Amino acid sequence: xxxxxxxxxxxxxxxxxxxxxxxxxxxxxxxxxxxxxxxxxxxxxxxxxxxxxxxxxxxxxxxxxxxxxxxxxxxxxxxxxxxxxxxxxxxxxxxxxxxxxxxxxxxxxxxxxxxxxxxxxxxxxxxxxxxxxxxxxxxxxxxxxxxxxxxxxxxxxxxxxxxxxxxxxxxxxxxxxxxxxxxxxxxxxxxxxxxxx
Amino acid sequence: xxxxxxxxxxxxxxxxxxxxxxxxxxxxxxxxxxxxxxxxxxxxxxxxxxxxxxxxxxxxxxxxxxxxxxxxxxxxxxxxxxxxxxxxxxxxxxxxxxxxxxxxxxxxxxxxxxxxxxxxxxxxxxxxxxxxxxxxxxxxxxxxxxxxxxxxxxxxxxxxxxxxxxxxxxxxxxxxxxxxxxxxxxxxxxxxxxxxxxxxxxxxxxxxxxxxxxxxxxxxxxxxxxxxxxxxxxxxxxxxxxxxxxxxxxxxxxxxxxxxxxxxxxxxxxxxxxxxxxxxxxxxxxxxxxxxxxxxxxxxxxxxxxxxxxxxxxxxxxxxxxxxxxxxxxxxxxxxxxxxxxxxxxxxxxxxxxxxxxxxxxxxxxxxxxxxxxxxxxxxxxxxxxxxxxxxxxxxxxxxxxxxxxxxxxxxxxxxxxxxxxxxxxxxxxxxxxxxxxxxxxxxxxxxxxxxxxxxxxxxxxxxxxxxxxxxxx
Ligand code: SF4
Numbered sequence: 001x002x003x004x005x006x007x008x009x010x011x012x013x014x015x016x017x018x019x020x021x022x023x024x025x026x027x028x029x030x031x032x033x034x035x036x037x038x039x040x041x042x043x044x045x046x047x048x049x050x051x052x053x054x055x056x057x058x059x060x061x062x063x064x065x066x067x068x069x070x071x072x073x074x075x076x077x078x079x080x081x082x083x084x085x086x087x088x089x090x091x092x093x094x095x096x097x098x099x100x101x102x103x104x105x106x107x108x109x110x111x112x113x114x115x116x117x118x119x120x121x122x123x124x125x126x127x128x129x130x131x132x133x134x135x136x137x138x139x140x141x142x143x144x145x146x147x148x149x150x151x152x153x154x155x156x157x158x159x160x161x162x163x164x165x166x167x168x169x170x171x172x173x174x175x176x177x178x179x180x181x182x183x184x185x186x187x188x189x190x191x192x193x194x195x196x197x
Numbered sequence: 198x199x200x201x202x203x204x205x206x207x208x209x210x211x212x213x214x215x216x217x218x219x220x221x222x223x224x225x226x227x228x229x230x231x232x233x234x235x236x237x238x239x240x241x242x243x244x245x246x247x248x249x250x251x252x253x254x255x256x257x258x259x260x261x262x263x264x265x266x267x268x269x270x271x272x273x274x275x276x277x278x279x280x281x282x283x284x285x286x287x288x289x290x291x292x293x294x295x296x297x298x299x300x301x302x303x304x305x306x307x308x309x310x311x312x313x314x315x316x317x318x319x320x321x322x323x324x325x326x327x328x329x330x331x332x333x334x335x336x337x338x339x340x341x342x343x344x345x346x347x348x349x350x351x352x353x354x355x356x357x358x359x360x361x362x363x364x365x366x367x368x369x370x371x372x373x374x375x376x377x378x379x380x381x382x383x384x385x386x387x388x389x390x391x392x393x394x395x396x397x398x399x400x401x402x403x404x405x406x407x408x409x410x411x412x413x414x415x416x417x418x419x420x421x422x423x424x425x426x427x428x429x430x431x432x433x434x435x436x437x438x439x440x441x442x443x444x445x446x447x448x449x450x451x452x453x454x455x456x457x458x459x460x461x462x463x464x465x466x467x468x469x470x471x472x473x474x475x476x477x478x479x480x481x482x483x484x485x486x487x488x489x490x491x492x493x494x495x496x497x498x499x500x501x502x503x504x505x506x507x508x509x510x511x512x513x514x515x516x517x518x519x520x521x522x523x524x525x526x527x528x529x530x531x532x533x534x535x536x537x538x539x540x541x542x543x544x545x546x547x548x549x550x551x552x553x554x555x556x557x558x559x560x561x562x563x564x565x566x567x568x569x570x571x572x573x574x575x576x577x578x579x580x581x582x583x584x585x586x587x588x589x590x591x592x593x594x595x596x597x598x599x600x601x602x603x604x605x606x607x608x609x610x611x612x613x614x615x616x617x618x619x620x621x622x623x624x625x626x627x628x629x630x631x632x633x634x635x636x637x638x639x640x641x642x643x644x645x646x647x648x649x650x651x652x653x654x655x656x657x658x659x660x661x662x663x664x665x666x667x668x669x670x671x
Contacts (some may be wrong), residue, residue, distance in 0.1 A: 016526075017519040018398055018498050022637040027616045031269070031283035033243035046641050051575045069519055070399045073432065073498070074637060075616075076334040077241065078350035099368075099402055099434050100334055104350035141331070156366075158226050170252070173360045176221055176229060179246040180257075180362055183220040183231055188466070190459035191233055192322045195302050 003166030009063030013124035020074035038083035058131035072101025207473035211405040214345040227364040233327035237264035239291040241332030245355035246294040274606035311584020312340040314552040321451025325467040327442035337428040341421035343440035367478035371404040375412035377486040385420030386651035390492040398500040401433025412486040418447040419558035430499035496527035511535040546629040547659040551615040554632035555583025559652040566656035567603040574661035580606035581613040
């Protein structure tokens with residue numbers, strides 16, 4: 001995973017709530033067996049509308065997504081995170097994220113930033129007024145900066161450290177392999193097994 | 198471990214199961230949780246196996262891992278190669294990965310193949326007090342047994358394959374208590390749709406829900422699975438129901454359930470998996486079962502539901518601006534006019550199946566409605582069993598004869614039109630009554646419009662061509 005410390009880029013406002021992962025990437029785009037190439041499927045149904053916000057020229061090359069509440073609900077497909085990243089997004093800002101989406105995003109280094117609805121609204125309005133506005137998401141200082149707006153966001157220290165170091169979760173867990181083995185020695189023998197013998 | 202022996206703080210069911218699986222707990226870090234059962238399917242696993250290969254890591258516990266083909270599989274001509282080359286690649290990739298890493302796989306045509314959340318319980322692998330994960334958000338289904346079960350992303354699939362653990366922050370707990378018995382004609386599906394409409398699609402975010410109360414206790418295991426299945430539709434990663442005699446009776450004798458002395462030991466442990474009387478939930482919701490009725494959705498998220506006897510709501514009925522905008526968008530997408538009686542809505546397709554309502558009990562309900570009735574001429578009706586075992590059981594009971602005599606199509610097992618990754622899809626503008634769990638825009642096919650319903654309502658709707666409660670059929 002690439003480390004995330006601070007990111008500055010232009011943002012696009014997606015004025016919708018409850019953006020489920022079926023909208024982020026429809027099922028028909030999930031058939032690849034790689035982690036790349038999912039950008040074509042990103043918001044595929046909506047992008048077929050020429051007026052959809054991502055199709056507007058002033059938002060070409062954006063890397064920050066501003067969205068309404070309950071972003072990433074529904075299916076657990078991590079393809080939603082890959083599609084956003086493959087398209088060029090580094091961070092998503094929303095008043096509320098679905099749990100599984102947030103977890104997936106954090107694994108892949110796509111930073112989900114949760115801010116109050118009023119602040120997200122202010123950011124959307126600022127970007128709509130000036131699409132060239134640069135927005136900075138600073139994980140080191142835990143704040144978002146855009147024009148005159150400077151607003152802190154919350155993230156737990158452990159997750160922040162892991163993202164800033166770009167650490168692989170599996171590698172971290174395997175440092176405790178002995179504890180896993182010890183735990184296994186205490187599991188009851190009647191627990192279910194998928195293989196017999 | 199999560200707690201010391203002399204710590205007698207009252208705990209909820211979720212806390213007990215969680216504590217029993219903590220491998221490592223350190224201040225300032227997520228708990229490292231042991232996973233008892235890992236279910237795999239073809240869509241969310243290829244990149245995870247790839248990751249293992251790249252890092253040269255084996256699957257740590259193949260004996261706690263099981264795979265099935267479900268999301269992509271066709272439901273006709275399953276003895277032929279899959280026609281869609283991309284679906285075929287995905288299924289072939291799963292077969293290669295399982296062979297290479299030594300994972301048990303139930304392929305198309307195999308007697309134990311089926312939707313991942315149908316086969317776990319029916320094999321007896323899903324048991325009270327176990328932790329279950331799968332790269333699929335409806336893993337919450339398994340919570341019906343008092344298991345702690347939740348969906349994970351592909352990176353987490355790789356993590357579990359490599360380590361049999363997951364680092365997780367313990368969610369908060371929410372009790373949803375349904376007081377009194379369900380009224381006649383009200384099913385588990387109606388109950389859960391009503392719950393989601395009440396608490397909203399984000400209401401359960403950050404929580405594990407425990408469903409309690411008389412109405413929940415009275416549900417069969419199938420009904421409990423339907424309820425827990427849709428926990429994720431309320432935003433909760435997991436939903437649980439404490440195990441009881443209904444649970445034990447369902448499990449006894451299943452292929453992977455404990456037997457003999459092990460059974461007694463297991464049951465003794467399972468009986469401890471109750472929320473302590475004075476345990477405190479972070480949030481409590483109480484629902485009066487007497488107020489429930491058959492429930493259906495009108496919009497494009499599972500929280501947009503109303504009683505079948507009600508009308509399509511007006512956007513101005515919603516207090517929150519974001520709900521109002523969502524309702525406006527949904528009405529346009531669904532091509533509905535506010536104020537229309539729900540029972541006036543005509544459908545083109547009825548889909549009966551999925552991990553929500555593709556079990557034998559669901560099919561029996563449908564057969565009861567269709568005995569001596571025919572489905573309407575202009576309605577396409579698909580009945581897709583959740584697994585091969587469900588299919589065989591239905592055929593042993595003669596249900597398939599009733600389905601085909603009524604004019605419905607009786608298919609092979611799989612996810613099918615629940616998400617339309619296989620050829621079973623809605624065409625643009627087509628409208629369905631569906632026993633599945635998601636009415637998102639385009640979920641059943643681009644431009645398709647979905648109304649979520651119970652199996653009974655689906656069957657009655659197939660007969661009249663309009664959303665219909667079975668009790669109103671002549
Ligand atoms: S039936 Fe539908 S919801 Fe269930 S696992 Fe399959 S695609 Fe997912």
